[in-house]
Amino acid sequence: MSNRRPYVGGNWKMHGELAGAVEVTDNVAAAIGEAAEAVEVTLFPPFPYLQAVGDALRQCGIGLGGQDCSPHLEGAHTGQTSPAMIADLGGSAALIGHSERRNELGEPDALIAAKTRAALAASLQPVVCVGETMGEREAGIALQVVERQVRAALEGLSGAQVGTSVLAYEPVWAIGTGITATPDDAQSAHSMIRSLLGELYDDELADSVRIIYGGSVKAANAAELFSAPDVDGGLIGGASLKVDEFASICRAAVSA
Ligand code: 13P
Numbered sequence: 001m002s003n004r005r006p007y008v009g010g011n012w013k014m015h016g017e018l019a020g021a022v023e024v025t026d027n028v029a030a031a032i033g034e035a036a037e038a039v040e041v042t043l044f045p046p047f048p049y050l051q052a053v054g055d056a057l058r059q060c061g062i063g064l065g066g067q068d069c070s071p072h073l074e075g076a077h078t079g080q081t082s083p084a085m086i087a088d089l090g091g092s093a094a095l096i097g098h099s100e101r102r103n104e105l106g107e108p109d110a111l112i113a114a115k116t117r118a119a120l121a122a123s124l125q126p127v128v129c130v131g132e133t134m135g136e137r138e139a140g141i142a143l144q145v146v147e148r149q150v151r152a153a154l155e156g157l158s159g160a161q162v163g164t165s166v167l168a169y170e171p172v173w174a175i176g177t178g179i180t181a182t183p184d185d186a187q188s189a190h191s192m193i194r195s196l197l198g199e200l201y202d203d204e205l206a207d208s209v210r211i212i213y214g215g216s217v218k219a220a221n222a223a224e225l226f227s228a229p230d231v232d233g234g235l236i237g238g239a240s241l242k243v244d245e246f247a248s249i250c251r252a253a254v255s256a
């Protein structure tokens with residue numbers, strides 16, 4: 001890792017219930033403690049729990065984000081949540097383009113680009129997720145797929161907008177499977193993304209953007225993954241609901 005401030009996100013997905021969400025939040029805040037200064041940590045609870053988790057996080061230095069946001073800023077869009085609503089509840093970030101939305105809901109690249117723009121327009125930090133499926137990896141096109149996804153998501157954005165964003169490389173075959181990419185696998189995707197940022201913008205910007213890895217990250221493998229030079233932290237699913245595991249992962253990001 002470089003002098004980029006490490007970033008760890010806890011994506012709770014569609015797990016838990018209200019009382020448990022508040023309890024996990026309180027415990028995570030206590031367990032991470034002072035490490036929260038050296039690593040940027042953001043929790044992404046399900047939307048109905050955003051306010052309660054935000055209240056529990058108040059003033060502890062841990063950020064709050066939505067697991068998605070609408071590409072629209074307001075209006076007649078039943079069932080959607082605008083980025084401004086996330087901000088209104090104290091949120092500062094939104095996950096965009098998670099593979100569970102790309103694949104289960106068929107979200108295309110153009111929609112992900114529109115959501116990224118909407119998040120930025122509401123001053124949320126987009127955490128844009130990209131990653132290939134196992135079929136794409138086996139076909140030898142993993143890096144091309146990731147490059148296409150990054151180019152599409154960033155289409156038309158200024159360097160300053162990309163500078164406030166985080167990119168998350170999450171190979172689909174590693175998510176929730178217990179199969180983790182090797183540090184070399186992660187590094188090759190991350191370094192390709194960083195070079196692409198250099199080509200699309202400039203080297204200074206490319207060097208400053210956090211690119212995090214997601215897919216079966218646990219306390220036991222976090223330090224090794226985060227030691228890869230272009231891996232700036234992680235986006236954690238299952239292990240983010242286990243307080244001690246998540247706190248260890250945050251500490252591993254600080255020491256990498
Ligand atoms: P797991 O850590 O459960 O594999 O999930 C990763 C993920 O999808 C985070 O967004």
